[in-house]
Amino acid sequence: MNKPDPLRTAQEQGRIRDLVxxxxxxxxxxxxxxxxxxxxxxxxxxLFVGFLFLSIISTGYTAFVQSYIQIDIRFDAxxxxxxxxxxxxxxxxxxxxxVFKAALREKFPQVEGRRELRQLYGLISDGxxxxxxxxxxxxxxxxxxxxxxxxxASDDIDQLVxxxxxxxxxxxxxxxxxxxxGWLDALTxxxxxxxxxxxxxxxxxxxxxxxxxxxxxxVVGSFLTLAVTLLLxxxxxxxxAIYLEEFAPANRFTDMIEVNINNLAAVPSIVFGLLGLxxxxxFFGVPRSAPLVGGxxxxxxxxxxxxxASRAAIKAVPPSIRxxxxxxxxxxxxxxxxxxxxxxxxxxxxxxxxxxxxxLGESAPLLMIGMVAFIADIPGxxxxxxxxxxxxxxxxxxxxxxxxxxxxxxxIMVLLVFLLVMNAAAVILRQKxxxxx
Amino acid sequence: MQTSTxxxxxxxxxxxxxxxxxxxxxxxAGGPRGARKLHSLPAYYGLxxxxxxxxxxxxxxxxxQALEDRIxxxxxxxxxxxxxxxxxxxxxxLVLNDVRNVVAGNVKPDAVAPEIATAALRWQRLDxxxxxxxxxxxxxxxxxxxxxxxxxxxxxxxxxxxxxQIVRVALMGCSLIAILTTIGIVLSVLYESLQFFRFVxxxxxxxxxxxxxxxxxxxxxxxxSGAFGAVPLFAGTLLISFIAMAIAVPVGLFSAIYLAExxxxxxxxxxxxxxxxxxxxxxVVYGFFxxxxxxxxxxxxxxxxxxxxxxxxxxxxxxxxxxxIIPFVSSLADDMITAVPQSMRDGSYGLGATRSETxxxxxxxxxxxxIVGGVLLAVxxxxxxxxxxxxxxxxxxxxxxNPLEAVTTVTVxxxxxxxxxxxxxxxxxLAAFALGLVLFLVTLLLNVIALxxxxxxREQYE
Numbered sequence: 001m002n003k004p005d006p007l008r009t010a011q012e013q014g015r016i017r018d019l020v021x022x023x024x025x026x027x028x029x030x031x032x033x034x035x036x037x038x039x040x041x042x043x044x045x046x047l048f049v050g051f052l053f054l055s056i057i058s059t060g061y062t063a064f065v066q067s068y069i070q071i072d073i074r075f076d077a078x079x080x081x082x083x084x085x086x087x088x089x090x091x092x093x094x095x096x097x098x099v100f101k102a103a104l105r106e107k108f109p110q111v112e113g114r115r116e117l118r119q120l121y122g123l124i125s126d127g128x129x130x131x132x133x134x135x136x137x138x139x140x141x142x143x144x145x146x147x148x149x150x151x152x153a154s155d156d157i158d159q160l161v162x163x164x165x166x167x168x169x170x171x172x173x174x175x176x177x178x179x180x181x182g183w184l185d186a187l188t189x190x191x192x193x194x195x196x197x198x199x200x201x202x203x204x205x206x207x208x209x210x211x212x213x214x215x216x217x218x219v220v221g222s223f224l225t226l227a228v229t230l231l232l233x234x235x236x237x238x239x240x241a242i243y244l245e246e247f248a249p250a251n252r253f254t255d256m257i258e259v260n261i262n263n264l265a266a267v268p269s270i271v272f273g274l275l276g277l278x279x280x281x282x283f284f285g286v287p288r289s290a291p292l293v294g295g296x297x298x299x300x301x302x303x304x305x306x307x308x309a310s311r312a313a314i315k316a317v318p319p320s321i322r323x324x325x326x327x328x329x330x331x332x333x334x335x336x337x338x339x340x341x342x343x344x345x346x347x348x349x350x351x352x353x354x355x356x357x358x359x360l361g362e363s364a365p366l367l368m369i370g371m372v373a374f375i376a377d378i379p380g381x382x383x384x385x386x387x388x389x390x391x392x393x394x395x396x397x398x399x400x401x402x403x404x405x406x407x408x409x410x411x412i413m414v415l416l417v418f419l420l421v422m423n424a425a426a427v428i429l430r431q432k433x434x435x436x437x
Numbered sequence: 438m439q440t441s442t443x444x445x446x447x448x449x450x451x452x453x454x455x456x457x458x459x460x461x462x463x464x465x466a467g468g469p470r471g472a473r474k475l476h477s478l479p480a481y482y483g484l485x486x487x488x489x490x491x492x493x494x495x496x497x498x499x500x501x502q503a504l505e506d507r508i509x510x511x512x513x514x515x516x517x518x519x520x521x522x523x524x525x526x527x528x529x530x531l532v533l534n535d536v537r538n539v540v541a542g543n544v545k546p547d548a549v550a551p552e553i554a555t556a557a558l559r560w561q562r563l564d565x566x567x568x569x570x571x572x573x574x575x576x577x578x579x580x581x582x583x584x585x586x587x588x589x590x591x592x593x594x595x596x597x598x599x600x601x602q603i604v605r606v607a608l609m610g611c612s613l614i615a616i617l618t619t620i621g622i623v624l625s626v627l628y629e630s631l632q633f634f635r636f637v638x639x640x641x642x643x644x645x646x647x648x649x650x651x652x653x654x655x656x657x658x659x660x661x662s663g664a665f666g667a668v669p670l671f672a673g674t675l676l677i678s679f680i681a682m683a684i685a686v687p688v689g690l691f692s693a694i695y696l697a698e699x700x701x702x703x704x705x706x707x708x709x710x711x712x713x714x715x716x717x718x719x720x721v722v723y724g725f726f727x728x729x730x731x732x733x734x735x736x737x738x739x740x741x742x743x744x745x746x747x748x749x750x751x752x753x754x755x756x757x758x759x760x761x762i763i764p765f766v767s768s769l770a771d772d773m774i775t776a777v778p779q780s781m782r783d784g785s786y787g788l789g790a791t792r793s794e795t796x797x798x799x800x801x802x803x804x805x806x807x808i809v810g811g812v813l814l815a816v817x818x819x820x821x822x823x824x825x826x827x828x829x830x831x832x833x834x835x836x837x838x839n840p841l842e843a844v845t846t847v848t849v850x851x852x853x854x855x856x857x858x859x860x861x862x863x864x865x866x867l868a869a870f871a872l873g874l875v876l877f878l879v880t881l882l883l884n885v886i887a888l889x890x891x892x893x894x895r896e897q898y899e
Binding site for chain 2: 046055244271273393
């Protein structure tokens with residue numbers, strides 16, 4: 001190898017350094033640009049989260065209050081119990097909406113004509129009739145007396161009180177008429193309009209009237225459905241995981257099971273709905289719209305999640321523990337039942353909670369099996385028709401009434417709180433019981 | 438007897454069987470001190486007795502439950518006469534529904550036709566009979582199972598091995614459910630799809646460009662041609678998925694790169710869980726967000742720019758779906774990037790490369806197969822996503838590439854066709870299953886490829 005000419009090498013080195021240094025600024029600029037893209041992407045992700053929560057909370061927080069109107073109610077015996085028999089059946093049939101309508105007429109005696117009267121009656125929710133009936137059934141002595149009572153405002157008036165309807169719009173563009181505005185202002189001036197905590201929202205089932213609609217029916221439906229899901233998917237999932245990790249021989253059949261589980265984890269949830277419809281409802285004749293069939297479908301959907309999490313938990317138990325137990329003469333089943341399972345249990349439970357959280361938020365497959373019906377009653381058993389929280393959200397989001405908008409967001413907030421609690425439980429469980437060997 | 442009472446009775450019997458089995462094993466061994474002579478611990482004899490007492494009986498109860506309804510319905514139809522047997526399945530199910538309503542007490546017997554009322558009476562009688570016989574049979578099986586096992590208990594009986602054998606079989610049975618589910622999906626979707634293809638040829642379904650599943654009830658009805666060409670649905674699905682991926686891939690990938698390579702520990706600790714929150718939000722919430730916040734926003738912006746934006750535009754649905762998929766892409770990409778060995782980065786730095794050059798020329802190419810796999814999984818998720826498109830994309834089957842127009846997707850149509858009452862003999866209902874078949878096959882293909890790619894890549898560095 002001949003030696004390079006030292007003079008020429010120096011020259012060349014200088015040229016190369018020159019080139020590199022000239023390029024350096026450009027390269028540093030590219031570096032900064034690249035870094036800025038990354039930061040922008042991460043920040044925009046955060047902004048999406050913020051925007052999503054902001055938009056839901058800002059439309060939804062008003063769902064937790066409800067406007068009430070105070071009015072002097074005379075429990076007119078003519079309307080409730082004309083013959084004065086005080087029998088429950090007759091009290092039940094009374095014209096209670098007549099009672100509050102009369103009270104409204106008394107309050108605003110100058111109102112005349114059918115159309116104006118109808119607007120006047122529209123101030124107060126139709127559901128108030130049931131409240132009045134329950135009061136009378138509780139205490140029939142009320143009949144004939146006059147009481148100052150707070151009655152629920154109708155949904156449009158409630159929206160107006162909450163400032164969700166623009167007063168400045170021309171009358172034909174808003175749902176509340178000028179007359180109603182005037183009456184409401186008169187009532188407000190007398191301190192007869194009040195906003196209170198919306199108890200109905202948490203204690204009632206679904207309703208066509210937004211002010212009487214609540215999430216309890218959906219919450220109970222979700223609870224029953226998830227109970228079925230948990231009772232089936234947790235034992236089955238854990239058992240399958242134990243088999244695959246501890247007992248399964250390494251052959252093609254085991255491989256097939258594993259491939260199946262991995263694929264099922266990625267099958268779109270709506271396909272499980274089709275399965276539920278064709279197999280559980282059409283073939284086995286399980287009642288439609290019931291928490292039972294919902295739970296079965298969600299079981300099949302969450303099984304892969306639970307199996308995968310449980311396998312990871314079993315894998316994390318060190319082999320030395322198994323070997324020690326085997327060395328003491330325990331059988332393989334005893335090793336699993338007495339040592340592996342208790343040690344892997346926290347991890348399995350964490351997986352189960354995460355699977356349940358996902359099942360709680362799932363709605364697409366439940367649409368297929370009829371859990372979208374309008375159900376006003378709170379379900380009492382596994383075969384009653386029911387709906388679940390996310391489907392309730394879907395149903396309300398479709399409703400044209402303006403007041404359902406805030407209730408949809410309110411229901412979403414309830415759903416998110418449940419999810420938050422479940423995920424927090426999973427995190428705590430993991431931190432508290434996770435062992436590293 | 439109610440099924441729940443029956444199950445409760447069986448549970449009590451099982452508990453008793455356990456105690457009896459345990460006690461008997463000690464007795465045949467000659468008292469507590471003789472336990473040494475037993476092959477297994479006394480509890481295993483108890484368990485074995487309990488298993489044989491409950492398992493066969495439970496099988497009887499569940500099998501009976503599954504078949505009861507059909508057998509009774511068949512019997513009732515047999516007895517009804519009057520041409521009921523000649524009815525089509527649809528009409529027959531209507532008649533049976535009437536009967537069921539009377540049986541359940543939703544309808545008073547005097548409010549329906551006399552044949553229905555007699556059928557309902559017969560149903561009630563058969564139902565009572567069936568319940569009683571189920572209970573008697575189950576209890577007999579339980580007693581027999583328990584008694585036979587009890588009578589066979591001897592000190593040499595290998596009770597533990599038998600119990601463990603049963604446990605193993607049960608564990609394997611549980612893992613078979615995964616296979617059964619897949620088979621169930623394939624069979625149910627395939628069966629109904631084949632029914633559908635008897636009405637509509639496969640080629641028309643896959644290549645037809647006209648979709649209007651409403652069947653004409655009258656001959657002159659407008660817009661109810663009953664056309665089942667699914668191309669507009671496929672196009673709409675692809676359009677929305679494409680928009681979603683156009684959002685999710687750059688944002689997800691770049692945030693993963695930033696979080697893995699640049700971010701300070703504190704920033705990463707805050708940002709990563711925050712992004713993962715997006716993954717935990719139910720899709721119905723995204724749908725609501727898309728329909729009530731994003732769509733009006735886009736419409737407003739479009740109006741200002743002088744563009745015509747449909748109120749249920751593909752853009753709104755795709756945008757929100759993209760947001761939903763961001764955490765999915767970013768967490769997978771993050772895994773892949775952190776799996777690239779540090780030595781490769783160090784080598785690149787040693788040659789004088791800047792950080793971004795290292796990432797672009799070394800880390801990303803090394804992580805690429807994994808990232809591609811992750812993106813494929815994300816695509817399959819976008820295609821199968823339902824709630825967002827049901828709430829934010831339209832129903833009109835437009836064949837268009839314009840993201841500002843309304844399009845419909847496969848999943849939206851499945852939901853629309855199946856929500857409400859279904860008749861399993863109308864092509865309208867069956868079309869949903871054909872669409873489901875396509876959806877299942879496409880996502881399966883994507884998943885298989887993606888899992889293969891990801892797995893192969895993981896093996897490379899482990």
